Amino acid sequence: HGPYQPHEPGYGLYQPGYSPYDDQIPDPKSRTLAIQNAKAFLLKSSTTSGLNLYDHLANVLTKILDEQPTNAVDIIENISKDVKWAQFQKKMDTLRDEHEILPTFEAAEKRKALFLRGNGEGDEELEEEIGETPLPNVMETAFYFEQAGIGLSKDESYHIFLALKKLISVQPIRTCRFWGKILGLEMNYIIAEVQYHEGEEEEETEEEEGIEEGGKGMGDVEDEDEKNEKEDEQPKSTYKPPPVIPKEENGTGANKYVYFVCNEPGKPWVKLPPVTPAQIVCARKIKKFFTGRLDAPVVSFPPFPGNEANYLRAQIARISAGTHISPIGFYQFAEEEGDEEEEGEGGRDTYEENPDFQPLSVAEMVDSLSTWVHHGQIILKQGRCVWFNPFKKSEEEEEEEEEEKSDEPDELQQEIGPPLLTPLSEDEGIQNIPAWTAQLSTNLIPQYAVAVLQSNRWPGAYAFAAGKKFDNIYFGWGHKYSPENHTPPLPLPVQAEYPSGPEITEARDPTLEEELAFRAAREEALAAAEEEEDEEDDVEDDEEEEDD
Amino acid sequence: SLNCVEWSLLPPATEEMVARAEQLKGRFQGDPSFEYECTEINAEDAERLFEDGKEPMIKEESRLVATIEQIDRAVGIIPRGAFVKTPLGSVHENRNFEGLSLTEAKKLSSYFHFTEPVNLKNKTLLEKADLDPSTDFLDSLEHDIPPGSWTVQLEKGGTVVVLRSLLWLGLTFYHVPMTKQYGYIYFGTGEKNLDLPFML
Numbered sequence: 001h002g003p004y005q006p007h008e009p010g011y012g013l014y015q016p017g018y019s020p021y022d023d024q025i026p027d028p029k030s031r032t033l034a035i036q037n038a039k040a041f042l043l044k045s046s047t048t049s050g051l052n053l054y055d056h057l058a059n060v061l062t063k064i065l066d067e068q069p070t071n072a073v074d075i076i077e078n079i080s081k082d083v084k085w086a087q088f089q090k091k092m093d094t095l096r097d098e099h100e101i102l103p104t105f106e107a108a109e110k111r112k113a114l115f116l117r118g119n120g121e122g123d124e125e126l127e128e129e130i131g132e133t134p135l136p137n138v139m140e141t142a143f144y145f146e147q148a149g150i151g152l153s154k155d156e157s158y159h160i161f162l163a164l165k166k167l168i169s170v171q172p173i174r175t176c177r178f179w180g181k182i183l184g185l186e187m188n189y190i191i192a193e194v195q196y197h198e199g200e201e202e203e204e205t206e207e208e209e210g211i212e213e214g215g216k217g218m219g220d221v222e223d224e225d226e227k228n229e230k231e232d233e234q235p236k237s238t239y240k241p242p243p244v245i246p247k248e249e250n251g252t253g254a255n256k257y258v259y260f261v262c263n264e265p266g267k268p269w270v271k272l273p274p275v276t277p278a279q280i281v282c283a284r285k286i287k288k289f290f291t292g293r294l295d296a297p298v299v300s301f302p303p304f305p306g307n308e309a310n311y312l313r314a315q316i317a318r319i320s321a322g323t324h325i326s327p328i329g330f331y332q333f334a335e336e337e338g339d340e341e342e343e344g345e346g347g348r349d350t351y352e353e354n355p356d357f358q359p360l361s362v363a364e365m366v367d368s369l370s371t372w373v374h375h376g377q378i379i380l381k382q383g384r385c386v387w388f389n390p391f392k393k394s395e396e397e398e399e400e401e402e403e404e405k406s407d408e409p410d411e412l413q414q415e416i417g418p419p420l421l422t423p424l425s426e427d428e429g430i431q432n433i434p435a436w437t438a439q440l441s442t443n444l445i446p447q448y449a450v451a452v453l454q455s456n457r458w459p460g461a462y463a464f465a466a467g468k469k470f471d472n473i474y475f476g477w478g479h480k481y482s483p484e485n486h487t488p489p490l491p492l493p494v495q496a497e498y499p500s501g502p503e504i505t506e507a508r509d510p511t512l513e514e515e516l517a518f519r520a521a522r523e524e525a526l527a528a529a530e531e532e533e534d535e536e537d538d539v540e541d542d543e544e545e546e547d548d
Numbered sequence: 549s550l551n552c553v554e555w556s557l558l559p560p561a562t563e564e565m566v567a568r569a570e571q572l573k574g575r576f577q578g579d580p581s582f583e584y585e586c587t588e589i590n591a592e593d594a595e596r597l598f599e600d601g602k603e604p605m606i607k608e609e610s611r612l613v614a615t616i617e618q619i620d621r622a623v624g625i626i627p628r629g630a631f632v633k634t635p636l637g638s639v640h641e642n643r644n645f646e647g648l649s650l651t652e653a654k655k656l657s658s659y660f661h662f663t664e665p666v667n668l669k670n671k672t673l674l675e676k677a678d679l680d681p682s683t684d685f686l687d688s689l690e691h692d693i694p695p696g697s698w699t700v701q702l703e704k705g706g707t708v709v710v711l712r713s714l715l716w717l718g719l720t721f722y723h724v725p726m727t728k729q730y731g732y733i734y735f736g737t738g739e740k741n742l743d744l745p746f747m748l
Contacts, residue, residue, distance in 0.1 A: 153704075155704065156704075183699075183712065184699075185696070185699045185714075186699070186701075187701070188701070286746075287743055287746055287747050288746070288747050288748075289714065289747045289748060433575055456575070459737060477717060479747075481737075
């Protein structure tokens with residue numbers, strides 16, 4: 001407010017200690033005039049915002065008197081600011097604002113389903129659950145991995161736990177495990193590894209016809225480039241596509257486990273189709289990010305037979321085969337072994353838990369890699385775990401075939417991979433890096449430390465062991481590590497065309513004008529030929545030359 | 549630091565260090581004094597180096613420093629508005645930054661690289677007119693090559709937005725919309741993902 005200037009109405013009126021109106025001229029007119037001037041000044045609208053001070057002060061005072069805040073004088077500036085800000089808000093008009101549904105609310109709704117117990121569950125459920133349940137204790141595993149610095153947040157782990165529980169209640173499942181999480185461009189995948197009860201698997205309608213084998217598509221172009229006037233038939237192609245290698249049966253080999261994925265806990269679980277050897281072979285050659293949508297096409301060279309769901313399944317199979325490990329002795333081969341010869345081809349592929357397992361100390365687990373073994377079966381180059389000979393004639397000749405060479409020129413050598421339960425020390429490293437890095441979770445408290453292994457070949461695969469407990473998990477993008485850059489295979493060389501020879505020559509098709517001219521010439525010739533026979537011979541020669 | 553208890557100061561990065569470290573491939577060893585041999589330099593460079601008196605060996609420490617510098621330079625990002633530039637040219641943290649809104653946070657254009665802008669001058673005048681010189685003085689993520697080298701995801705029911713870089717696998721940036729919290733961190737093997745164009 002400052003000192004009054006002489007021309008202002010308040011000048012001279014206010015003396016300290018005196019009321020401003022004491023010695024005023026008791027002239028009502030000039031006082032009202034002064035009041036009116038003051039009010040007019042206050043009512044003057046601001047040029048920038050269109051407000052005027054009078055209204056603003058009235059609003060502020062109204063607000064203060066309505067709300068009666070404590071220490072109003074201290075927060076008067078904020079109140080003033082808030083009142084000004086409130087100018088920009090719509091007052092209540094006839095349209096009511098629709099409540100904006102926050103995305104957090106929607107997400108919470110989805111997750112809410114997880115937290116509700118299903119219908120019809122009563123006390124019976126409790127009794128069942130106390131017994132053996134296929135549900136894995138995700139929180140416990142998460143705790144151990146957390147010791148090593150790996151894992152998801154507690155919230156997410158718990159949601160995954162509940163989602164797995166829902167999965168189990170829906171499907172007839174014998175064992176279930178949280179396999180891991182694969183990151184994608186738009187959404188991520190949460191993956192559960194599951195085994196069905198025996199005999200309860202559903203028969204799936206396979207779309208095998210729809211899935212094209214990569215080898216077939218590339219070489220099937222027949223040699224149609226010839227314009228063969230002599231023969232009416234086209235030459236038959238002598239190309240036989242390489243035999244389709246059948247996928248392994250559900251429940252064995254690469255398809256030992258069934259995998260379910262979902263994008264987020266709360267979304268429905270989707271079953272991944274079993275993997276075929278062709279898909280694995282192709283997946284080894286390409287390196288693509290996952291988008292997060294299972295039906296997305298995988299555009300690559302060599303063309304991948306399938307969409308993202310198949311690619312995901314193939315990568316899961318490779319990762320499981322390469323990185324699922326357990327402490328030595330935990331699994332052992334089944335006691336009763338059948339005929340050694342029958343199993344000679346594929347090696348032993350079943351194992352069971354060893355009831356007499358004595359866990360090694362954690363320090364020993366970390367020191368040497370031979371205390372861990374693979375319990376995931378290695379996938380051979382062919383794309384299967386058990387080698388399949390596509391040229392089997394019949395079962396009787398099986399044994400003979402292994403020793404003799406067959407007549408087919410494309411004999412495939414039997415592929416033998418390392419047998420199941422091989423220790424990790426046999427894993428070859430990459431260049432000079434060992435395949436696994438082992439460390440204790442903490443050096444400070446060795447009594448409760450956990451042995452942790454990280455895979456260097458598949459960055460993101462971890463395993464831990466502590467006493468009798470162990471587990472494997474994967475968090476990552478889903479790709480193998482290679483120090484060299486990825487080079488896609490070059491496209492095939494262009495197929496050679498039929499060589500031009502005396503029998504078969506390529507010539508350009510005559511254009512329309514040439515044909516018309518030819519026809520006109522021929523008609524002339526015919527007309528002329530009726531007159532003279534000599535000319536006919538000449539014309540015939542001409543025709544033959546033009547034919548070539 | 550190797551055990552989060554004892555910390556050692558790393559020397560600042562020089563251009564030369566970065567150039568030499570780019571030739572190295574493979575994982576880090578874990579030992580800062582490990583020496584790599586340069587196996588890929590051609591004969592001319594080798595002669596030049598010998599003349600200068602340096603040997604073609606690089607210590608892992610320099611490689612570490614160079615990698616950190618490369619990561620910061622290439623993929624260190626901040627949300628739009630977090631830093632302001634004064635008319636005098638100096639850049640400060642914006643104390644009034646209240647966070648991006650949810651819709652803004654899902655767009656790549658609301659994040660900037662926190663390094664000297666490279667593409668800013670190439671924009672057309674029309675685009676430049678829309679920019680606010682106090683907050684838009686850095687390169688946005690929209691024009692990163694190859695397009696699609698960032699993934700944007702909402703986590704935790706939509707309360708946290710997470711950006712992950714695909715060029716340096718392991719670089720994660722988080723931001724809680726409508727709050728001041730943001731940051732980026734790198735967990736990984738320290739190798740650039742040169743296969744990115746094949747993988748998209």
